[in-house]
Amino acid sequence: MNRSLLISLLTVAMGSAQADPVDDFVTSSMAAQKIPAVVIGIVKDGKLVRKQAYGKIDLELDVDAKPDDIYEIGSITKQFTAFATLLLAEQKKLSLNDSVDKYIDNCPEIWKPITIRHLLYQISGLPDYAFVPGLGIVGEFTKDQFLTTMAALPLDFKPGVTWAYSNTNYALLGWVIEKASGIPYPRFVEENIFKPAGMTQTFFGDNATIRPRRAHGYMNNQGEIIRAIAGAGSIASDGSINSTVEDMAKWDALLHEHRLLSAESYALMWSPAKLNSGRQRPYGTGWFLGDPSLPDYVGHGGNSSGYSAGFARYTKDGLSVIMLSNLYPVSGEQFCRTIAELLEPSLRAKIPEEKPDPQKERTQKIKAAVLTFAEGKQDSNCLEEEVLAPMRTQRAAMSPVWQTVRKLTELKFAGETKQGKDTLLTYRLLTPDRNFTAYILWSDHSKIAQMTLKADPPKA
Template structure:
C-alpha cells in the first residue's frame, strides 16, 4: 500500500505481484523497477525459506539462470575488442576437442544461437542438475550430430554458451569466473553477485525450490559443472547496476555495443529477434531488449525499454516460471504506453497468401516440417529437442477459427505480416515473416487476452 496524505491507495503492481505468488507458486518474488536510471520501486513478497519461515527481504540473492548468457556474451565482446577473438573465428581455433562436425561453427554462431549444436541439458549425465567435468561433456557432445548446419536456423541451446565459457578461458588465460569478476562485476560495483555453487553459503542466499504436484521440495544445489550459461546469483541492487551499464554503454566501445544489441542474421540473410544473449524487438516495435532465466530452483526476468528509459527485474525461488514475460507485463503496468495496441483489422490485400499462411501454421501446430510451406530456418528448428518440448503450446494452431489481416511491411525481399488469430482456447496477435518464395520464415506470437474457459 502507498500512503498519500493519510489515505491508503492500492498499488496495482503490488496487487499483481501478490497474485503472481499464487499463479507461479513461487515461495517469494522480488521486483525492481528503474525509470530514468533511478530505482523507483523495489519490493519483496513471500518467503525466502519455507522450512525456516524466513520472510524475503531486500538484498536477498537469487540465481538468475540464463540471464547469465548476456554477461558471457559481453565478456566475449571484450575479448573481440582486444583482438584476442574474432566473431568469425572457427571455434576449433580455440577448442582442441572440436570434432570435424563442428568445423563450420564460428564464434558468432555461438553468441547468436544458430550453431546447430544440440542442447546438452537434454543429455543424460550432463544435464543441468548433474555433476560432470569438461572431459565428460566433450566426450558426450562431440559424438552427437548437429541439429542443422551452422547458420541455417536459430535454436536456443545451452551448449553454445557452455563453449563460450571455455573459449573465454582459453584466450584470456583466466578462469571464466575470475575473468567475469575482475573485468565486469568488480568494475560495475556488483559486489554481491557470485556464481552459485554447493560450497557457497550466505545469510542472503534464498532457498530454491521445485514444485512437484503442489508439494515443495528443496532444489539440489547447482553443481557449477558449467558456469557460463546460467549460474550467476544476484540481487535487485546489483542487477540495477548491470542495467545501468547497458543503458550508459559502459566497459565496451560504441561499435561493440551496436553488435552486442543487434539481432543476429542467418545464412539466408534473414534476422532473428535475438542479439548476444538478449531477446530484442521486432522491426517497427518499441525498442526493447531482455531475457528470462531458469535454473534448478529459481526463475528470473529482465526487461529493458531503452527509449522509454524503463527497466524491470524480477526474481523468484521456484523452478520454473516465465520471468521475462512477467517483467514485461510489469513494465506495461508502470508505463501503459508500452503495452502493444491490438492492431485494427484491415481488408486483406492477398487472401490467397493468408490461406497458405493458415496451412503453414497448421503444419507447425501438428509438428509437421513441411518444406512446401516453411522455409528451412523454420523446419530445421522444429526438429530440435527443445522445439519438441514446446509442441503442446502450438496445438491451438491446428484449428484456427479466424486469421484476420492487420498490417504488412517490407523487410528486404520479404514481408512482415501482422494478423489477429482466433482459436478455441486463446486469441493471439501474430507477426510473421513471409518470404518472397511464399513460405513462412518466422513466427512471433503474443497473447491477445487471457485463456478462454469452458
C-alpha cells in the first residue's frame, strides 16, 4: 500500500483531530452546490474503511443523513446490466455478436445490424430516448410505445462508426436479458448479482413501497432547491437501482475478487470500445475508462430525478470511492475522483511539460480544428466521422462542455506517440478561464479523430 494513502486511511480510522481534507471538500462542495445530503464510502482492497454521512435526507422534516441511508444510483445501474449480459454470454444463452433482432420482437429493420456488443459499448447509433418527447427517463410508457416511438427515428450513425452515450442501449439490454434468461430483468439481476454479493439493501426503483431511511430527492432549479418529481420511470435497466454505500462496497468487493465471471469477461468489461475504423473509445461495458494519464481507472456517475451518485475505482491502487447524494444534478464520478486524489495525491493528473514543437504548422492546423469542434461546426475537412457523428446527437446539442474551449488562446506541444496510422498528441490547451491537458488523436488524413480534455484545477 502506498505510504501516503496508508497514513490518510489510518487518520480516518483513528478519528484524528487533524484537519480532514475529505471532510473539507465534501462540506464545501455541498455548500457551493446546495446539496442536501451526501454519503461517502472509501474502500481499500475490497474492504470498506470509511463511510460517512453529511447533511439532511429530508429538508422539510429536518432529518439528518446517516451512513446507511438509501439513494438512487442512476446510470451506475448500467454496470449491473452489462455484468448480467456477460453472465448470460458465459451461460451460452446469448452471444455478444447476436443481432438485437433475435431478442426484440418486431425489431425495426434499421436496428437489425445492431449487435449486443454495440449496445454494451454504446456504439450502436441508437438515439437517446431520454430526449424523445413522450418517453424520457421518468416518463410512463409501455414497451410497445417505446419501440414504436424509437423505431420511427433514424439512427444517429451506423453501428460501430463511433461512440455516443445513449440510454436506449441499456434499455434494450434489459429486454435482451429477459428474453435470453426467461425471467424478468430485475429478478435476474437480484438472483444472480445482488444475492451472491450480499447486497441486501439494494433494489430496483419502487416509489410506492415504504422504505425506511430512503433519502428524499431534490432538484437544483437555477439555484433554488425544490422537491424532485417522484417517478421511477418505465425502464429498469439503464438507471433505476437504489442502494447504500455499504452495499455498493460489497459490489466493489465482488469486482475486486473477480467473482462470478471469468477472467476473459472481466477483461471485456474493462476494455475500450472498438470502432469500425479500428480506433477505440475509453468506455467499457457500463464503465468509463481512464485517459492516457491514468490507464488503471474505471468509474461511472449516475443522475436520476432528485439524485446523483458516483463510483470511482483505481484498480492498481486497490482504492475505490463511492458517493451517493439526493440532489440533481451533481457530477458524482468527479466528486469521487477528487476524494481519491485527496487521499492519494499520486492519482492526480500530472501536468505535462511543454516541449519544442517539431511541427508548428501541424499545431496551427490542430488549433483551428479544435476551435471548429468547440464551436459545434461540423466540418469534415478537419474532423473525422468518428468526431462528427456524435456532434449530431441531441445530447451533444445540449452540452455546454466546450464553451470554455472556444476561448482557446494557445496550444502548446507536450508530446506525441504513434497509434497505428494515427498520432496521439499531447498539448497544453490554454484559455483565460481554465487550462487543460488535451490528448488529440490526429489521423493520417490530418483530421481530429478523438479529443480528450483533462482540466487543471480552477484558476484563482
